[in-house]
Amino acid sequence: METHVTGQPVLGELRHALSAVFFGNPLFSPQEQLLANHDIHECEDARQLTRWLRSLSAAIAHRRSADLFSTPSLAGYVV
Structure with missing residues (x-):
């Protein structure tokens, strides 16, 4: 990522990378995705966006490991 004087290309690339991870990801609720979208596009600090991406x-x-353990076992599952 190249930084121009305004820093906008870097912010745009970071925002795109974060959005790509959040949207459509079943590990995040629709509300989390909506809040993330807002926060991603409101943030003007490339360092903050980089930390968030990392x-x-x-x-x-x-969340993936927690999801594996929270899935109810079908054995003994009563409907």
Whole structure:
């Protein structure tokens, strides 16, 4: 990513990368996706967006592992 004087190309690329991870991802509720969209597009700090992008992969891994353990077992499951 190249930084121009205004920093806009970097912000645009970071916003695009974050949006690509959030939207359509079943690990995030529609409300979380909506709030993320707002926060992504309101943030003007490339460092903050970069930190958010880095921490997002850890959050996704955590949610995936939590989802594996929260799925009810079909054995003994009463409807």
